[in-house]
Amino acid sequence: xxxxxxxxxxxxxxxxxxxxxxxxxxxxxxxxxxxxxxxxxxxxxxxxxxxxxxxxxxxxxxxxxxxxxxxxxxxxxxxxxxxxxxxxxxxxxxxxxxxxxxxxxxxxxxxxxxxxxxxxxxxxxxxxxxxxxxxxxxxxxxxxxxxxxxxxxxxxxxxxxxxxxxxxxxxxxxxxxxxxxxxxxxxxxxxxxxxxxxxxxxxxxxxxxxxxxxxxxxxxxxxxxxxxxxxxxxxxxxxxxxxxxxxxxxxxxxxxxxxxxxxxxxxxxxxxxxxxxxxxxxxxxxxxxxxxxxxxxxxxxxxxxxxxxxxxxxxxxxxxxxxxxxxxxxxxxxxxxxxxxxxxxxxxxxxxxxxxxxxxxxxxxxxxxxxxxxxxxxxxxxxxxxxxxxxxxxxxxxxxxxxxxxxxxxxxxxxxxxxxxxxxxxxxxxxxxxxxxxxxxxxxxxxxxxxxxxxxxxxxxxxxxxxxxxxxxxxxxxxxxxxxxxxxxxxxxxxxxxxxxxxxxxxxxxxxxxxxxxxxxxxxxxxxxxxxxxxxxxxxxxxxxxxxxxxxxxxxxxxxxxxxxxxxxxxxxxxxxxxxxxxxxxxxxxxxxxxxxxxxxxxxxxxxxxxxxxxxxxxxxxxxxxxxxxxxxxxxxxxxxxxxxxxxxxxxxxxxxxxxxxxxxxxxxxxxxx
Amino acid sequence: xxxxxxxxxxxxxxxxxxxxxxxxxxxxxxxxxxxxxxxxxxxxxxxxxx
Numbered sequence: 001x002x003x004x005x006x007x008x009x010x011x012x013x014x015x016x017x018x019x020x021x022x023x024x025x026x027x028x029x030x031x032x033x034x035x036x037x038x039x040x041x042x043x044x045x046x047x048x049x050x051x052x053x054x055x056x057x058x059x060x061x062x063x064x065x066x067x068x069x070x071x072x073x074x075x076x077x078x079x080x081x082x083x084x085x086x087x088x089x090x091x092x093x094x095x096x097x098x099x100x101x102x103x104x105x106x107x108x109x110x111x112x113x114x115x116x117x118x119x120x121x122x123x124x125x126x127x128x129x130x131x132x133x134x135x136x137x138x139x140x141x142x143x144x145x146x147x148x149x150x151x152x153x154x155x156x157x158x159x160x161x162x163x164x165x166x167x168x169x170x171x172x173x174x175x176x177x178x179x180x181x182x183x184x185x186x187x188x189x190x191x192x193x194x195x196x197x198x199x200x201x202x203x204x205x206x207x208x209x210x211x212x213x214x215x216x217x218x219x220x221x222x223x224x225x226x227x228x229x230x231x232x233x234x235x236x237x238x239x240x241x242x243x244x245x246x247x248x249x250x251x252x253x254x255x256x257x258x259x260x261x262x263x264x265x266x267x268x269x270x271x272x273x274x275x276x277x278x279x280x281x282x283x284x285x286x287x288x289x290x291x292x293x294x295x296x297x298x299x300x301x302x303x304x305x306x307x308x309x310x311x312x313x314x315x316x317x318x319x320x321x322x323x324x325x326x327x328x329x330x331x332x333x334x335x336x337x338x339x340x341x342x343x344x345x346x347x348x349x350x351x352x353x354x355x356x357x358x359x360x361x362x363x364x365x366x367x368x369x370x371x372x373x374x375x376x377x378x379x380x381x382x383x384x385x386x387x388x389x390x391x392x393x394x395x396x397x398x399x400x401x402x403x404x405x406x407x408x409x410x411x412x413x414x415x416x417x418x419x420x421x422x423x424x425x426x427x428x429x430x431x432x433x434x435x436x437x438x439x440x441x442x443x444x445x446x447x448x449x450x451x452x453x454x455x456x457x458x459x460x461x462x463x464x465x466x467x468x469x470x471x472x473x474x475x476x477x478x479x480x481x482x483x484x485x486x487x488x489x490x491x492x493x494x495x496x497x498x499x500x501x502x503x504x505x506x507x508x509x510x511x512x513x514x515x516x517x518x519x520x521x522x523x524x525x526x527x528x529x530x531x532x533x534x535x536x537x538x539x540x541x542x543x544x545x546x547x548x549x550x551x552x553x554x555x556x557x558x559x560x561x562x563x564x565x566x567x568x569x570x571x572x573x574x575x576x577x578x579x580x581x582x583x584x585x586x587x588x589x590x591x592x593x594x595x596x597x598x599x600x601x602x603x604x605x606x607x608x609x610x611x612x613x614x615x616x617x618x619x620x621x622x623x624x625x626x627x628x629x630x631x632x633x634x635x636x637x638x639x640x641x642x643x644x645x646x647x648x649x650x651x652x653x654x655x656x657x658x659x660x661x662x663x664x665x666x667x668x669x670x671x672x673x674x
Numbered sequence: 675x676x677x678x679x680x681x682x683x684x685x686x687x688x689x690x691x692x693x694x695x696x697x698x699x700x701x702x703x704x705x706x707x708x709x710x711x712x713x714x715x716x717x718x719x720x721x722x723x724x
Contacts, residue, residue: 074700075716080687087684097724171724212710215689270714277720278689285688331724338723345721474722481722488719547724 007047014040022111022306031377032299034114038373042366045122050362053127057562057570058134060354065667067140068351077141079352079669082359089347090364091281093129093339094288096439096475097332097547098372100178103438103445104540105329106379106387107317111306112326113376120327120334121369124577128551129339130361131558131574136344137351138661144344148557150660151564152642159639160553165489166632167338167546169517172482173524174543175475176261177535180253180525181437182468187246188237188428188461189468190253194246195229196276196473197260203275219282222275226283226473230465234428247430250529257479258522264480265487265514273480280477287470291374294449304380304387309412316392316411317436318537319599324588328544333372335577337550339365352669378445379438385415386423386432390441393534394434404433426457427464436534439475443467486517527621533599538625541592545629548585549636552578556643563650564657582640589633593626602626690717 017037020029054060071077080088105113136142142150145164149157183190203222211217237243248256264272313321318329332338343361351357379387388408389397397404401417408415424432427447432440447464451457488504490513495502501509528535555578562571595601598608606622609615650657686692694705694713703709 074696075693078696081680081683083680084683084687088687091688092720093723095723175724208710208714209707212707213691213694213705213713215691215694216685219689269717269719270711273719274714274717277722281688336723341721342723478722478724481719484719485721543724 007044010040010043014044021114025306028301028303030299031295031302031381034110034302034373034377035295037114038118038370041118041122042370045126046362046366049122050126050130050358053130053362053573054355054358057567057573058131058357059567060134060357061664062353062355063667063670064354065665065669066137066348066351066354067662068349069667069669070665071140071349076346077349080350082352082356085347085350085352085356085360086364088350089342089360090367091285092342092346093332093336093364094284094368094371095332095478096175096178096471097336097338098368099375099442099471100438101330101540101544102333102372102375103379103442104317104391104536105326106304106376107308107315107391108311108322108326109305109307110302110376110380112311112322113330114373116327116330117334117369117372117376120330121365121372124551124580125333125335125339125369126362126365127573127577128335128337128554128558129343129365130358131562132340132554133343133348133351133361134354134357135558135561136348137354137357140662141349142344142660144340144554144557147344147561147660148553148639151557151560152639152646156553156556156639156642159635160557162635163337163546163550163553163632164341165486166628167543167550168482168486168489169520170524170539170543170546170628171338172261172479172486172521173528174536174539175479175482176254176257176521176525177528177539178437178439179257179472179475179479180250180529181435181534181536182439182443182472183248183253184250184435185247185430186468187243188233188465189472190246190248191233191236192226192229192465192469193472193476195232196226196279196469196476197272199225199229200272200275200279203279204271207275208270215278218275219278222279223282223286226279226469227466230462230469233465234461237428254522254525254529257476258518258525260476261479261483261522262514262518265483265518266511269484273484276473276477277481280474283470284474287467288371288374291378291446291449292370294446294453295374295377297453298449300377300381300449300452302377302380303383305384308384313597313600316388316396316408318540319597320541320588320591324584324591325541327584328541328548328588330372331544331547331551333369333375335548335551335581337547337552337554340550340554353667375442378442378449380445381448382441382445383413383415385409385413386420386444387441388413389415389420390432390435390444391438392434393436393532393537395532395534397434399434401431401433426460428461429464434534436536438536439468439471442471483514483517483521486520487513490517527624530615530618531621532618537599538602538622541588542625542629545585545588545592546632548581549632552581552585552636553639555581556639560643560646560650561659563647564659565661566657568651582636585636586633589629592629602629693717 020033145160148160311322446467450463451460598605649655
């Protein structure tokens with residue numbers, strides 16, 4: 001009875017939070033209402049919905065031995081405490097996506113993004129991560145592409161593989177573009193990020209030569225050095241000669257990042273990639289905790305309204321209506337196909353008991369969703385005029401500060417060039433106009449929250465650069481790990497054509513495949529840098545579409561397995577988010593390809609540029625983006641058709657519905673526990 | 675206290691200190707430069723999400 005009352009209380013409190021969020025029109029609300037609505041939703045979702053999925057849909061069995069137990073080898077398969085796996089899994093899934101997407105989607109107001117993050121995660125993202133994790137556990141830790149091939153067919157396996165490659169290339173390009181936009185004309189930020197490379201080298205040498213294996217200690221030392229670099233950055237930026245070296249435009253930064261990506265993929269892992277990975281994880285976990293603390297302590301007021309007029313599709317940050325664009329702009333934080341790769345990668349090989357999969361798969365995604373809510377708060381605590389001044393590209397708002405301020409004020413969000421200049425000075429930047437990509441707006445919001453709770457206005461510039469460093473650091477970690485993973489996938493594929501190319505340690509192969517992968521994402525990055533609308537307008541939706549289509553692939557695999565397991569009556573658990581995602585991504589793709597508005601449709605933009613006698617390369621790039629979108633949609637359509645054939649065959653009984661699940665073996669660990 | 679122990683274990687797993695310890699046990703080698711270099715050679719790159 002007491003428990004029942006407790007859950008009724010949580011539900012009522014959450015409903016009150018939703019009511020405060022949704023029903024206050026024309027009034028500013030406190031950010032804590034978002035946090036309360038989110039925490040109550042997560043609590044109810046975890047307690048009831050995930051329990052239903054665990055018991056009815058997946059029928060988790062605590063006494064069934066997991067591959068970590070059966071195949072224990074101390075290397076890949078290791079039975080691990082559920083909290084440890086949870087932390088490990090969360091550290092792998094939480095990247096820059098849940099920070100950047102919600103900041104961009106804030107152009108619609110705080111409400112659409114927040115509702116999508118909460119509903120999308122509880123019924124979509126968490127379910128996807130949970131079911132894929134469990135199905136991988138029951139298949140000896142098989143990857144998503146292997147499961148697609150075995151459960152649906154060869155076409156599905158091929159589509160899943162191609163989707164992974166496509167998303168990887170677009171993801172890396174868009175990540176690099178976010179960093180370029182965050183660091184352009186920012187000597188302080190560029191210096192800080194540049195310093196993380198020698199710091200990583202030092203950490204690598206320290207770890208290998210002086211204190212082998214002491215990673216936590218080394219990461220802590222690296223973190224202290226990074227803080228010193230942030231502190232020192234202000235002097236560097238003020239020095240006329242040295243500051244000049246670090247004041248780079250977008251093309252210069254793009255070239256530097258392309259070269260860095262190549263070096264990180266080709267250099268030994270211990271020297272650059274591994275220490276940077278450790279350093280970024282250290283900073284990431286600490287900063288997310290710090291941000292949560294800052295929001296609760298400061299409980300700032302949201303300046304952004306619940307809805308803005310840009311839900312009609314005329315937004316300056318990216319063009320397109322709230323449906324479908326809000327739902328592809330926020331992928332990580334609500335539902336992200338990329339997570340299915342982690343859920344069918346390292347994590348299933350660490351799960352000690354099947355029942356742990358609920359907390360690890362469903363629970364870790366809830367935490368990522370909370371990170372997305374915090375990013376929404378960071379963007380929405382800014383004055384809307386400031387938010388739009390930072391996030392609107394020069395091609396939309398104007399390149400001159402006075403002109404941009406007048407344009408943005410004419411949208412109903414007052415801002416002045418003087419106020420923006422003061423803000424830029426406060427955070428140690430030359431300008432904050434046209435800093436598209438989401439990262440600078442997030443950094444200003446985070447600095448606003450931190451400086452209100454820790455250190456006051458005098459530390460605002462340091463907090464801003466700390467936030468910028470935090471984002472850029474782990475975006476670059478995604479970049480170098482992603483390039484290397486792409487290189488391995490390519491080497492694996494080319495190895496079937498010519499054996500030596502498949503040897504990861506053979507230097508000519510490593511160099512050639514690194515160059516191909518870097519060239520692929522570098523091309524899209526360069527395209528984004530040259531785009532008159534700032535690049536984010538084209539690349540972020542493309543990234544969102546490919547990520548959500550990968551989620552559709554994962555949900556197709558999950559639905560097929562559920563139906564084959566004679567649990568078709570519960571198939572809606574994965575089928576409903578699948579139908580939603582297909583609807584959203586196909587609609588978004590249609591708009592991105594064929595919409596007559598040149599700010600939305602790639603083909604319309606190509607036609608406009610061609611008609612004006614513009615750059616032929618820009619025309620080609622837009623047509624290429626249209627082709628990429630179309631290929632993604634065709635691939636997923638093929639997979640859907642293949643899956644539906646499997647479903648019909650299984651439901652009609654025409655074909656014996658066999659799955660590749662490993663047979664039940666009693667867990668020794670469970671017996672020991674009694 | 676238990677929470678701190680779990681937190682410590684999580685950090686050791688994330689930062690691969692536990693993996694290195696398991697490697698030393700599996701290979702029957704002591705902690706040191708050579709064994710750490712060997713551990714790093716067989717380390718796989720972990721996919722990081724966006």
